[in-house]
Amino acid sequence: MxxxxxxxxxxxxxxxxxxxxxxxxxxxxxxxxxxxxxxxxxxxxxxxxxxxxxxxxxxxxxxxxxxxxxxxxxxxxxxxxxxxxxxxxxxxxxxxxxxxxxxxxxxxxxxxxxxxxxxxxxxxxxxxxxxxxxxxxxxxxxxxxxxxxxxxxxxxxxxxxxxxxxxxxxxxxxxxxxxxxxxxxxxxxxxxxxxxxxxxxxxxxxxxxxxxxxxxxxxxxxxxxxxxxxxxxxxxxxxxxxxxxxxxxxxxPGNPPVICDASADLTRAAEMTVKGASFDNNLPCVAEKVAIAEARIFDDYLRAMERQGAQLLNGTELEKILPVVLDGEQPRRESIGQDAAELLRRAGLPVRGEPRVVLAVLPEDHPLVVHEQLMPFLPVVRVRDFDDALRLAIEVEHGYGHTSILHSRDTDHITRFVDAMATTITIVNGPSYSFSGDLGEGYATMTVSTPTGEGVTSPRTWVRRRHIVYSGMFQN
CATH class of the missing domain: 3.40.605.10 (Aldehyde Dehydrogenase; Chain A, domain 1)
Structure with a gap:
């Protein structure tokens, strides 16, 4: 028609x-x-x-x-x-x-x-x-x-x-x-x-x-x-x-999960997670949006992130800040891209030092776990083991095929993660921005074309393919 x-x-x-x-x-x-x-x-x-x-x-x-x-x-x-x-x-x-x-x-x-x-x-x-x-x-x-x-x-x-x-x-x-x-x-x-x-x-x-x-x-x-x-x-x-x-x-869109398994170098994993989740106040689509950690190293991972400049909320503080960062079931527009300290101040909470990111322990079905929030507010979810972590990472990524991150020294876990997530950008033991240009190996882009399949775009993305045939000419 x-x-x-x-x-x-x-x-x-x-x-x-x-x-x-x-x-x-x-x-x-x-x-x-x-x-x-x-x-x-x-x-x-x-x-x-x-x-x-x-x-x-x-x-x-x-x-x-x-x-x-x-x-x-x-x-x-x-x-x-x-x-x-x-x-x-x-x-x-x-x-x-x-x-x-x-x-x-x-x-x-x-x-x-x-x-x-x-x-x-x-x-x-x-x-x-x-x-x-x-x-x-x-x-x-x-x-x-x-x-x-x-x-x-x-x-x-x-x-x-x-x-x-x-x-x-x-x-x-x-x-x-x-x-x-x-x-x-x-x-x-x-x-x-x-x-x-x-x-x-x-x-x-x-x-x-x-x-x-x-x-x-x-x-x-x-x-x-x-x-x-x-x-x-x-x-x-x-x-x-x-x-x-x-x-x-x-x-x-993306909702990149980061998994920290029990084999990870926790100091490095915490540093990379905080750096990635706080970069430009979490505005990049590749940035860590939800952290998932095995139960046996969960508390150590949280403490390690605190040492890297994150501020962890207790239960009372979490109740006070949720209206600041959530509007119903969706992230609050006014809080997008704001500094971590500003989010805390808006909630009337104390600001300890110069926090790069706010950490909140949340259940796996919480809206801030499920939805991309674009602010330095990182939900952290406790899971039983790596199998449980991988299951949840697949669920919260929603099949967008955008970005996923793993911190691990277990080669079997790494292989399974890479295969199961199948995201356009998959990062092992680094921050989310390490795929791009001066901030990591590889070339830089601001257009990661996941729904239409072109992936990390470059000049060759922006041409149409031509086949020019010289029949009966220039033979061997």
């Missing part, structure tokens, strides 16, 4: 409403400016008044980029890296000020990780199949112009990462910022564009609309010139994005 224009428009508007209402900020349905300590960024350096202008400019820039060949892309990537390294702290502060979430020092690390750890053109692969019948070249071609919908949780790092990787693949990008992070997103993109043009390279390879409303985002998404949508959000976002009628790279 062929849909008419109005049906398409209704679907796209529903998609965008899902995408930008992800539980971390308000939905912008009008031209009202965001509340931000900075002056709103106006037109220029890739920022346009209308969606059509933004898309058309990115299309022209992409054509110029493609005509320049791989060397021009390499130069653009270098300009992005230099600019991002120079402005990492400024952008991190802007993001914290505008969104009110996270930790500046960790946002700086994220900006630097993607600036230096996102692959460039070297990531693009080409295969040659040569034999008696001729030659086949398997290569990648740019999609053209990509619509990239960015979150409020990692706004500036996502612009750096997506912009660098998508341009390295030969694409132009139209960003649709989350309304709660629109100014820091626009500023980051504009600074990158200015650095690119200052180097004598194509202008407007990255664009966006000056006022990123629901209507503007819908217009970008339904443009015939947009071939691909890169979107981050929850299950509703993924389902809705699939209805847009375009290729979707969906970075969906």
């Amino acid at each position: 062929r849909m008419d224009e109005r049906e398409v428009e209704q679907i796209v508007e529903r998609v965008v409403r899902e995408l930008i209402s992800d539980g971390t900020g308000p939905v912008a349905t009008s031209a009202a400016p965001a509340t931000t300590p900075s002056t709103p960024r106006t037109v220029g350096d890739g920022i346009f008044n209308t969606a059509d202008e933004a898309v058309n400019a990115a299309e022209r820039a992409q054509a110029e980029l493609r005509a320049g060949g791989v060397e021009v892309r390499r130069q653009v990537v270098a300009a992005i890296r230099e600019c991002a390294n120079r402005n990492a702290e400024k952008w991190a502060r802007h993001a914290r000020e505008e969104t009110g979430m996270g930790r500046v020092e960790d946002k700086v690390l994220k900006n630097l990780a993607v600036a230096n750890g996102t692959p460039g053109v070297e990531d693009l692969e080409q295969r040659l199949l040569k034999g008696d019948h001729g030659l086949q070249v398997i290569t990648g071609a740019p999609w053209g112009v990509i619509c990239a919908i960015t979150p409020s949780t990692n706004p500036t790092a996502t612009v750096i990462n997506n912009g660098l990787a998508m341009i390295a693949a030969g694409n132009g990008v139209v960003f649709c910022p989350h309304p709660a992070a629109k100014e820091c997103t626009k500023q980051t993109m504009a600074d990158l564009n200015a650095a690119i043009t200052a180097a004598g390279l194509p202008a407007n390879l990255m664009t966006c609309v000056a006022d990123p409303t629901l209507k503007a985002a819908a217009q970008v998404m339904k443009s015939d010139k947009i071939k691909v949508i890169a979107a981050t959000g929850g299950p509703g976002v993924v389902r809705a994005a699939m209805e847009a009628g375009k290729k979707v790279f969906a970075a969906g």
